[in-house]
Amino acid sequence: MSITVANISKSYKNVKALQNISFDVKEGELFGLIGPDGAGKTTLFRVLTTLLIADQGNATVANYDVISDYKKIRNNVGYMPGKFSLYQDLTVEENLDFFATIFGTSIEENYDLIKDIYVQIEPFKNRRAGKLSGGMKQKLALCCALIHKPKVLFLDEPTTGVDPVSRKEFWDMLKRLQQKGITILVSTPYMDEAALCDRIALIQDGKILEIDTPQAIVRHYPKPIYNVSANNMFLLINSLKGYKFNHSVYPFGEFVHYTDNRPDFNPKELVQYLKSENLLDISINKTEPTIEDTFMELAK
Amino acid sequence: MSNNNVIQVDGLTKMFGDFTAVNAITFNVEKGEIFGFLGANGAGKTTAMKMLIGISKPTSGSATVAGFDVFTHAEDIKKNIGYMSQKFALYDDLTVKENITFFGGIYGLSRARIKEKSKALIEELGLESVANNLVGSLPLGWKQKISFSVALLHDPKIVFLDEPTGGVDPITRRQFWEMIYKAADQGTTIFVTTHYMDEAEYCDRVSIMVNGKIEALDTPKKLKEQFKAANMNDVFLKLARG
Numbered sequence: 001m002s003i004t005v006a007n008i009s010k011s012y013k014n015v016k017a018l019q020n021i022s023f024d025v026k027e028g029e030l031f032g033l034i035g036p037d038g039a040g041k042t043t044l045f046r047v048l049t050t051l052l053i054a055d056q057g058n059a060t061v062a063n064y065d066v067i068s069d070y071k072k073i074r075n076n077v078g079y080m081p082g083k084f085s086l087y088q089d090l091t092v093e094e095n096l097d098f099f100a101t102i103f104g105t106s107i108e109e110n111y112d113l114i115k116d117i118y119v120q121i122e123p124f125k126n127r128r129a130g131k132l133s134g135g136m137k138q139k140l141a142l143c144c145a146l147i148h149k150p151k152v153l154f155l156d157e158p159t160t161g162v163d164p165v166s167r168k169e170f171w172d173m174l175k176r177l178q179q180k181g182i183t184i185l186v187s188t189p190y191m192d193e194a195a196l197c198d199r200i201a202l203i204q205d206g207k208i209l210e211i212d213t214p215q216a217i218v219r220h221y222p223k224p225i226y227n228v229s230a231n232n233m234f235l236l237i238n239s240l241k242g243y244k245f246n247h248s249v250y251p252f253g254e255f256v257h258y259t260d261n262r263p264d265f266n267p268k269e270l271v272q273y274l275k276s277e278n279l280l281d282i283s284i285n286k287t288e289p290t291i292e293d294t295f296m297e298l299a300k
Numbered sequence: 301m302s303n304n305n306v307i308q309v310d311g312l313t314k315m316f317g318d319f320t321a322v323n324a325i326t327f328n329v330e331k332g333e334i335f336g337f338l339g340a341n342g343a344g345k346t347t348a349m350k351m352l353i354g355i356s357k358p359t360s361g362s363a364t365v366a367g368f369d370v371f372t373h374a375e376d377i378k379k380n381i382g383y384m385s386q387k388f389a390l391y392d393d394l395t396v397k398e399n400i401t402f403f404g405g406i407y408g409l410s411r412a413r414i415k416e417k418s419k420a421l422i423e424e425l426g427l428e429s430v431a432n433n434l435v436g437s438l439p440l441g442w443k444q445k446i447s448f449s450v451a452l453l454h455d456p457k458i459v460f461l462d463e464p465t466g467g468v469d470p471i472t473r474r475q476f477w478e479m480i481y482k483a484a485d486q487g488t489t490i491f492v493t494t495h496y497m498d499e500a501e502y503c504d505r506v507s508i509m510v511n512g513k514i515e516a517l518d519t520p521k522k523l524k525e526q527f528k529a530a531n532m533n534d535v536f537l538k539l540a541r542g
Binding site: 035036037038039133134135160161162163164165166168189190191192204232233234235237250251252253254292295296299300 | 339340341342439440463466467468469470471472474477478481482484485495496497498501502520521532533536537540541
C-alpha cells in the first residue's frame with residue numbers, strides 16, 4: 001500500500017474536520033478525494049504530508065509513519081497545496097531550481113519526469129511566478145512538486161478555478177505521471193472529474209460516504225432515475241417537490257432528475273399529475289445516475 | 301428596438317493599447333432569461349462584463365443595459381442591476397442583518413423598505429436563528445444564498461452573477477439554482493459566468509467567448525447538436541481548442 005489511513009480524526013475548536021477516516025491507496029493508483037469545500041480534504045492532506053498531527057488514528061505514506069518517520073515522508077512525497085505557494089517574486093526557473101536544491105537534486109537529474117510539462121512553460125522561464133496565468137502557475141507548481149521524483153504525489157484541488165481546457169490538459173498530465181509509477185492522491189470539488197480516477201472516496205463533513213471505483217459507485221445507486229422536462233423549469237421543480245410519491249427531485253441542467261418512492265412507479269401517472277399542474281411539453285425518460293446523484297443520495 | 305431585450309449589445313469592443321480584449325461582440329438578452337456567459341481564462345469575459353455593469357468604458361460599439369446606454373448612463377446602470385461574485389459578496393465582519401441593511405442603504409432603499417425586505421429575506425432563507433451572527437461564521441453555501449438575495453434587494457431588472465457557485469456541495473448548488481429559476485420566473489434577467497460546464501446546461505441560452513469574440517451562442521441543447529457533443533464540456537473543448 002502506498003497510503004494507509006486508519007481511523008484518523010482531527011478537530012479544530014468546535015469543528016470536527018475529520019471523523020474516523022479510513023482508506024488505503026494502492027501503489028501506482030490515481031485516487032480521488034471528492035467533496036465540497038469544508039469536507040475535510042485539505043486537513044487530510046495536511047495530516048498525510050506531516051504538516052498537521054491528527055488527534056487520533058494512524059497513517060502511513062510510502063510505508064513510513066506520519067508521526068515517527070515524518071522526515072522520510074517529506075523526502076518522498078510531492079505536495080501541491082490548493083493555494084498557490086511558490087515564490088511569486090522568483091522567476092519560473094528560479095522557483096524550480098530552488099525546490100530542486102532544497103531536496104538535494106538538480107533540474108537536470110530528474111528532467112525526464114517534468115519534461116512534458118516544463119516545455120509548456122519554458123518559453124516563460126524568466127518571468128516571475130506572480131506574473132503567470134492561472135494555468136501556467138498550476139503547471140509550474142506541479143513541476144516543483146515533482147522535481148525530487150516523489151513516490152507519492154498529493155494534489156489539493158489542482159483544478160479549482162481553472163477553465164475546462166486547462167483542466168483537461170491537467171488530467172492528461174496526471175495520467176502520464178501515473179504511468180511512470182507515481183501514486184497520486186488528488187482532491188476535487190468537481191464531481192465530473194471523479195470518473196477520471198481509478199478509485200474515489202466521496203467525502204462530506206469530515207466523513208467518508210463511500211469508497212469504490214467510479215463505475216461501481218454509480219452502479220450502487222439504489223433507484224431508477226428519470227429525466228423530466230417541461231415548458232417551465234421553476235413550476236416543474238415545485239410541482240415535482242409537491243408530488244407525494246417523490247423520493248428526490250434535483251435540477252440537472254435542462255432536466256430534473258426524479259426518483260419515486262414506490263417500487264412500481266408508472267411515469268404515465270406522473271405525466272397526468274404534471275398536466276394537472278398546468279405544465280406543457282412534458283417528457284419523462286429513464287436515465288443513468290451520475291456520481292453527483294450518488295453523492296446527493298448518500299449525503300441526504 | 302424590439303423590446304423584451306434587457307441587454308442589447310452591438311459590436312462592443314474594448315482595446316488596451318494594441319490588444320483587443322473584446323472584439324465586436326453582438327448579442328441580446330431577454331427579460332426573464334437565464335443567460336450563460338462562458339469563455340476560457342483570458343478570453344475576455346470579465347472585460348466584457350465590466351463594460352456591461354458600467355465600470356469600464358467601451359472603446360467602440362454600443363450597448364444598453366436595463367434601458368441605459370453604457371457610454372452615457374453608466375451610473376443609472378449601476379442602480380438598476382444586481383451584482384454577485386464569488387470574490388466579493390458580503391462583509392464577513394457584519395452580521396446577516398447588518399449586511400442586508402448596509403446593501404439596502406447602498407441601493408437607496410428607504411428604512412421602512414429595508415426593514416420589510418430584511419424580514420422577508422431572512423424568513424425565506426430560514427435564517428432566523430443566525431440573523432444576528434457574523435456572516436464570516438456561516439457556511440459558504442449560506443453566504444452564497446444570502447449574497448444572491450442581497451443582490452436582488454432593490455428589485456433590479458438584471459442580476460450579474462460572476463462565478464457564483466464554486467466549491468459548494470451538489471445539493472446546495474441546486475438550491476442556489478432553484479433560487480435563480482425563481483427569480484427568472486418572476487421576470488428578473490440572470491446573466492451568469494461560470495467555469496462549471498455542467499452548470500452551463502442550466503441556462504436558457506449560452507454564449508462562448510474565444511479570444512475576445514463570441515464564437516457560439518444558442519441553447520445548450522442546440523449547441524450540443526451543432527457540435528455533435530454529449531455535453532457542454534465537450535462543446536467548450538471543441539470550440540476553445542479550435
